[in-house]
Structure formats: structure tokens, C-alpha cells
Amino acid sequence: MRVNYQQWEKGKxxxxxxxxxxxPRSLLQSISEEDKKLLLEIRSGYKYYELLDNNxxxxxxxxxxxxxxxxHIFRKHHSQEYGFDIIPIVYRNQEYFGKIEISSNPxxxxxxxxxYPQVAKRLSMALKGMVNTxxxxxxxxxxxxxxxKTRLGELYAMPKIKIAKIRMGKKEQYVYVDxxxxxxxxxxxxVAYTVTGKKKVVYTRRVSSSKGKRxxxxxxxxxxxxxxxxxxxxxxLHRYRPHHGTDFGARRxxxxxxxxxxxxIFAGWMxxxxxxxxxxxxxGYISLYAHQSRIRVKRGQHVxxxxxxxxxxxxxxxxxxxxxxxxxxxxxxxxxxxxxRKKSAAGTILKKFTKYEDVTTTKYRKIEIKGAEESxxxxxxxxxxxxxxxxxxxxxxxxxxQDEEVIENEE
Ligand SMILES: [Zn+2]
Numbered sequence: 001m002r003v004n005y006q007q008w009e010k011g012k013x014x015x016x017x018x019x020x021x022x023x024p025r026s027l028l029q030s031i032s033e034e035d036k037k038l039l040l041e042i043r044s045g046y047k048y049y050e051l052l053d054n055n056x057x058x059x060x061x062x063x064x065x066x067x068x069x070x071x072h073i074f075r076k077h078h079s080q081e082y083g084f085d086i087i088p089i090v091y092r093n094q095e096y097f098g099k100i101e102i103s104s105n106p107x108x109x110x111x112x113x114x115x116y117p118q119v120a121k122r123l124s125m126a127l128k129g130m131v132n133t134x135x136x137x138x139x140x141x142x143x144x145x146x147x148x149k150t151r152l153g154e155l156y157a158m159p160k161i162k163i164a165k166i167r168m169g170k171k172e173q174y175v176y177v178d179x180x181x182x183x184x185x186x187x188x189x190x191v192a193y194t195v196t197g198k199k200k201v202v203y204t205r206r207v208s209s210s211k212g213k214r215x216x217x218x219x220x221x222x223x224x225x226x227x228x229x230x231x232x233x234x235x236x237l238h239r240y241r242p243h244h245g246t247d248f249g250a251r252r253x254x255x256x257x258x259x260x261x262x263x264x265i266f267a268g269w270m271x272x273x274x275x276x277x278x279x280x281x282x283x284g285y286i287s288l289y290a291h292q293s294r295i296r297v298k299r300g301q302h303v304x305x306x307x308x309x310x311x312x313x314x315x316x317x318x319x320x321x322x323x324x325x326x327x328x329x330x331x332x333x334x335x336x337x338x339x340x341r342k343k344s345a346a347g348t349i350l351k352k353f354t355k356y357e358d359v360t361t362t363k364y365r366k367i368e369i370k371g372a373e374e375s376x377x378x379x380x381x382x383x384x385x386x387x388x389x390x391x392x393x394x395x396x397x398x399x400x401x402q403d404e405e406v407i408e409n410e411e
Pocket of ligand 1: 243247324
């Protein structure tokens with residue numbers, strides 16, 4: 001029998017493994033559906049062990065699927081049949097002490113003291129935010145305890161810093177480290193963190209009703225002489241023509257009033273309409289006042305409802321003094337009287353709106369570092385006994401686990 005130590009190759013599947021070792025695929029049928037999912041957890045670079053017999057055939061194999069669990073394949077006694085199991089990985093978890101005297105920075109000094117880059121990295125991580133490393137001076141001291149797992153004599157998984165003590169001149173400070181490797185100045189503490197998200201907010205707002213502000217009449221004493229029509233006998237042209245507006249009879253010089261608030265978009269001569277003012281209103285309306293004797297507004301001017309914008313006349317194609325009043329809605333001529341006559345109680349209405357607001361909430365996470373008191377006593381004991389840093393040997397070590405990087409000693 002001999003032990004073979006291997007690294008799982010990239011792209012290799014569990015079935016491939018069975019095939020290369022002449023293990024019948026029927027083994028797969030004996031594996032439960034739940035366990036089959038775990039076969040996909042084997043990562044390239046994972047180290048596994050094989051126990052081979054004199055013919056080079058597999059007697060047993062141990063293939064990790066996580067830091068804690070492994071696949072166990074074993075040949076059943078005196079047969080060519082194999083069994084399958086998922087079992088915990090047996091490893092040693094041992095405590096180590098490290099002490100550095102600052103000569104450049106915690107990382108490189110820790111690397112020098114332990115010959116183990118991951119310890120240096122983890123120490124830097126633990127000190128982050130706890131110690132202003134720029135304020136460290138030559139001769140300051142950092143001591144720490146960390147745990148390291150080994151499996152069959154090989155480094156296994158990343159080191160875990162438990163506690164660190166920093167002496168800056170005469171000042172001393174402990175840093176307690178949580179499971180993830182982050183340092184804290186206290187053993188138990190609530191740590192605030194913020195969560196940002198969207199919150200649905202429903203609110204009501206007063207909005208002008210869809211009809212907008214009520215329209216007024218273009219004259220103080222309106223008298224309709226000709227109505228809006230799509231087909232009307234034209235007295236001057238002597239033919240049927242549509243009449244895109246309402247004619248109001250009035251004496252020359254009678255003031256013309258803006259039917260609503262708006263902006264003058266035309267003020268000038270417009271062919272048969274003579275002197276014309278056009279006003280743009282809210283809601284897609286445009287009003288037109290034709291045949292004026294005199295215009296009193298300018299293009300671009302904002303006008304209020306009831307404001308005098310000009311005077312009745314007979315300019316353009318007209319039989320006598322009158323107002324031709326046109327009203328357009330969304331680009332089409334409509335019957336003005338249907339809008340001007342309306343006694344809508346318009347105004348405002350209450351409307352419901354929904355919006356999503358960014359919200360930031362502060363939440364608290366309780367940090368409790370287990371065994372901190374014990375670690376502190378241990379660390380102080382190491383210091384009193386003037387224990388040396390544990391220096392990792394020059395033997396080649398490689399660690400690879402999921403989400404962790406490969407550590408290689410340079411040689
Ligand atoms: Zn007309």
C-alpha cells in the first residue's frame with residue numbers, strides 16, 4: 001500500500017476520476033441525489049489523497065468538497081466493489097504566536113517574522129481601522145495569536161488571527177478579531193451599518209383638473225352673428241366654405257379680451273384674417289382673434305384672462321366690423337362656443353400619486369468575539385515568557401481553497 005497525494009485538475013469531473021481508476025460507474029447509482037450535488041463542489045486545485053494497493057489500484061480516496069467535508073471512496077473488503085460516503089475532514093487546528101518589532105510596516109515585518117504571507121495579510125486586515133499604521137514608529141511592537149489548520153502535516157485553509165496587541169511607545173492597545181478577520185477595539189459591540197433601498201410612498205396632491213382654467217368670452221357683451229360650421233355659405237366668396245370659428249358682432253374699437261391666460265404666439269397681418277392675434281393656452285388650446293383695427297400685444301407676451309389684446313375692426317376679408325374668433329385644440333379647429341359657454345366648476349382636484357424614494361436606514365450588528373478574554377490572557381502569557389514568533393519552514397506549501405488565492409513559496 002502507498003499514499004498518493006494529488007491535486008484536482010481543472011475541468012476534471014467525478015466520473016472522469018472513476019474512469020481513470022477503473023472504478024465501476026455503477027458507484028454513481030449508489031449515490032443519493034442530495035449527495036450527487038456535492039460532487040460538483042470539487043474545485044480544481046483541491047488536494048486529495050489516494051491509498052493504492054500493490055497493483056496501483058485505488059483502495060481508498062479522500063477528495064475534499066469544502067473546508068470541512070470530503071468524499072470518501074473505499075473498496076469493500078475482498079471485492080471489486082466500491083463504497084461512497086461524505087465524511088468530515090480531519091485536521092489539526094493549532095495556535096501560533098507571532099511578534100514583530102516595527103522596522104518598516106506591519107505587513108512586511110510580519111512576513112519577515114513568520115515567513116507566511118497569509119499571516120501578514122490577515123494581520124494587516126485585522127489592524128485596518130484600528131491602528132493608524134502611519135503613526136507606528138521604529139521599535140513599536142505588535143504581538144498576535146493566530147490559528148492554523150493542518151491536514152496530514154500540510155497547511156490547510158487560511159490562518160485566523162484571534163487577537164493582536166499593539167504597543168506604540170508607552171501606549172498599549174488590544175485588537176480583537178472576529179471570524180471574518182476584522183478587528184475591533186472591544187469584545188462586544190454594536191456595529192452600525194447602513195442599508196440603502198427604495199421605499200414606496202403614496203401621497204395626494206391638488207392638481208388642476210384636466211379641463212384647465214375656465215375660458216371667458218372675448219368680448220364684454222358677446223353677440224354671436226355666425227356660428228362654427230364645417231359647411232357655410234360664404235357671403236364674399238359666394239361659395240360653401242367651412243367656418244372655423246364664431247363671429248361676434250360689435251362696433252369698431254370695442255376691446256377684445258384674452259379668453260384665458262396664455263402666451264401671444266402671433267400678432268400681425270394674416271391674409272384674409274387681417275390683423276390677427278393668436279394666443280397659446282394650457283391644455284393644447286390656441287385662440288385666434290381676427291379682423292382687428294388695432295393690436296395691443298406683442299408676440300411672446302404673456303397675457304392674463306380678460307386682458308385687452310386689441311380692438312374690433314374690419315381688416316382683411318370682412319363685410320364690416322366684427323370679431324372672427326377661432327379656437328384650436330391640439331391642432332384642430334373646434335367650435336369655440338362649446339368651450340366658452342361651458343360653466344365647468346373646474347379648478348382643482350385631489351389626486352393620488354405613487355413614487356419610490358431612496359431611503360437609507362441604519363442597522364446594528366452585534367459583534368461578540370468569542371473567547372476574547374482567554375485569548376488576551378494567552379497573549380499576555382506569551383509576552384511575559386518572551387516567546388519567539390513561529391517561523392514557517394521552507395518546505396513547499398501550497399494552499400488552494402475556494403475563493404482563496406494560491407500561496408506559493410518562492411524558490
Ligand atoms: Zn368668421
